[in-house]
Amino acid sequence: MLKRSKRIFAILATAVLLVGCGSGTKGEGAKTADGKKEITWMCYGQPQETEVYEQVIKKFEEKYPDVKVKLVSTTQDQYGQKIQAAMASNTMADVVYMGPGDVKAWVNSGKMLNLDEYISQAENDGILDLDDVWELALKKYKYDGDIIGQGSLYALPKDVGPFGFGYNKTLFEKLGIPLPDKEKPYTWEEFMEVCKKLTNETGGDDSSWGTGLNVNWSLQPFVYSNGADWINEDATEVTVTDPKFVEALQYFADQTLKYKITPSAEQAQTLDTYQRWLKGQLGFFAIAPWDIAAFEELPFEYDIIPWPAGSTGETASWLGSVGFGVSANTKYPQEAVNLAIFLATDVDANKMVADKQIQVPNLKSLAKDYYLNTDNNPHNKQAFIDLIEKYGKPLPGERTYNAEWYNKFFEGIQDVLDGKISAKDYCEKVQPEMQALLDKAIEREAKEKAKN
Template sequence: MKKVLLSILAAASVCAGAFAVDEITLMNYAQPQEKAILDSVVARFEETHPGTKVKFISVTGDEYAAKIQAALAANQLPDVFYLGPESVRQYADNGKVLDLAPYIKNAKGVDFDDLYSSAVNAYRYDGKYLGQGDSIWALPKDFGPFAFAYNKTLFQKYGIPLPSKDTPYTWDEFISVCKKLTKDTNGDGMNDTFGTGLNVHWAFIQFVWGNGTDFLDETKTKVNITDPKFIEALQFWADMTNKYEVTPSATQAQSLDTYQRWLKGELGFFPAGPWDLSTFNKVLPFDYDLIPWPVHTSENETATYRGGVGWAVSATTKNPSKAAELALYLSADKEANEMFCDQDLQIPNLKSLASRYTSKPGNPQNRQEFINIIEKTGRSWPFDYTYNRVWYDNFYVGIQKVLDGKMTAEEYCKKIQPKLQRDLDKALARARQSARR
């Protein structure tokens, strides 16, 4: 009897082991269409990885940061979660995420080499420099190239030649066209259409880069805003409103923000990301297309930022191999990328699907501009290279005086530079302390 009981217990143990399930927790934020696609991707992952169960937690974008910070403080990060390039140094230096490079070569069912190298490089970090080394701390969920859109219908209405899809306007050319687009169409003494209307937090940096300079020097340790080229870019930005009057005034912007003016067809130029297209193509009452951002002179190179988030794996996961496989699957699964592409939720992460995206009918016709940004002209935000973005955010705290014409760009940059440098020095000191742990 004793032997029979032991045999039954042994058999039960074997059966239990055969049906043991490894659970991986996945956390993100997503809009409903995106969540539906990810549900199907997760289901296929479970089918192709027997014994693995994914607990998928999707929250709103507003909730995500607070929940991740709470999980980080409690040392209970989800197995797989979103991580932006700006957080790679902090998470890697503090041992919170896994280096995925050793796991990638063994992953099944996806082609790592089909991912855009520039997107993967945003998550490389060698312990000193972001974008360098063999270690990969996340895999791209998406990337967000920020292109420049123009209202093709308004150009045609005013008889203005359409811009080149390949050669950017110089600043002088841009202002000239903006003046032609800025009109009082009903004779009431107030302009009804404008050349453009840009948010300084999102669009000013393109004019800095378009003048051959940046917020930081090449070493990423010095705040560079007193560079004459930087000052020139900031003054040009303010002059668009105060001197050339090709943007809505501050008062006009309060009555109707520039995004709403773009949707109504009252602006000639406005930024556009891949995430905008599904909305634009439903609500815009005009045709639009994409072009490169303006540059100071023809000798300068156009540039814009390339954003996005990545799939990271917690360093405390109990199933590192499977969690890493899931991260790569979410990043590079071909069927999922096709669905994201077809619903205009994002640009496919896979190079092999670029033509599927660029050949889509309708607006914008020049979707290739997004691919150009990914492969050639896209850049990382300056704060991606520093331990935090306090120094960068503080640049904008008093910027309104310049925008209103109450202070020159030179006065402002020289006044604020020492404070920003102190903020950056503190960030760099924290980075060195973390690296020594």
């Protein structure tokens, strides 16, 4: 799952970050002074997650009294670099966060433990029911050596995070604008007309705008709902020159360039759009489950609705995720897998993270009952469930060996948003560069497979 960096907590234990399963001697793992087996869990997250997972770990240690868990946390921005360093030095923690886009590379390089044997035993012992876990989340961590989504399981999902769309109900009521339908999405034309009514740039604190979306995370819903994507179905061809893709990108840019329903670049430098959302100055803003805890003290009422629909007539967005993977070199594989199972599927652990408004529960039964019945903002949590079950898609980089080709698209995207180049010209310019990087990723994948 992908989060806003300014809301991700600081390093808690950098000094021990690379201390993991490689620390034992003569084939034995580390043990505490009182003889307990010590396993390390390396992760990232927000302060609310740190608090709740410390409590979850206590419950795990009560269930498995011969195990001690060392929690090592860093920021999401730094995690990738540090996990790669740990892999290179064979000092990976026993349990780590692994994103869907990491599965091919990490498994092919022999870094991750195949969980099948341990999962089967856990199911036989009655401590795990995979049927109650979101199937699409599980598929993100299955790999048969060729295709993601089938084969062996290499991680248990921490979550599946629908990237939702919120609106400022208080601002709508203040301006006398009819509230959005919680089930039927706006068309692009309807959305733009409402945003124009919400925009009231006075120059003071009472200024308001229709929206203020970050292109890196919010362009995808417009592209997907217009029937386009960054790559073709078999993930071999970059398709950003598709007219439907170009139309979606230009529509996104025109929110600022043509319709002026977002704060200008100059205004965003004074106060970015996230801060303006917090102040109640935006009508619409992207909201995911991991945001909700940080929005408890907002000075206005908000809720979740479907993203505006393009030519397909259907809403769409992306689904983030991260999984609990286990190091192939762990000295305590059973204990490490037990921790991954507990974190992912224990009923009390799922309830604890749901209570903290951090994520949709991994367990479908809890998500459709306990989570939906929590009495706090946003009330329309069903919109999150709908994205998981009907309208959500993976981010493009998850489908390939690495995301370098995908990241290339956003390197020069500001020129489109500033009107220095049209969406069509930009896509035609960047497509060959993206394709070259995708071809390299495909070639690298083939070489890694050949080694194994």
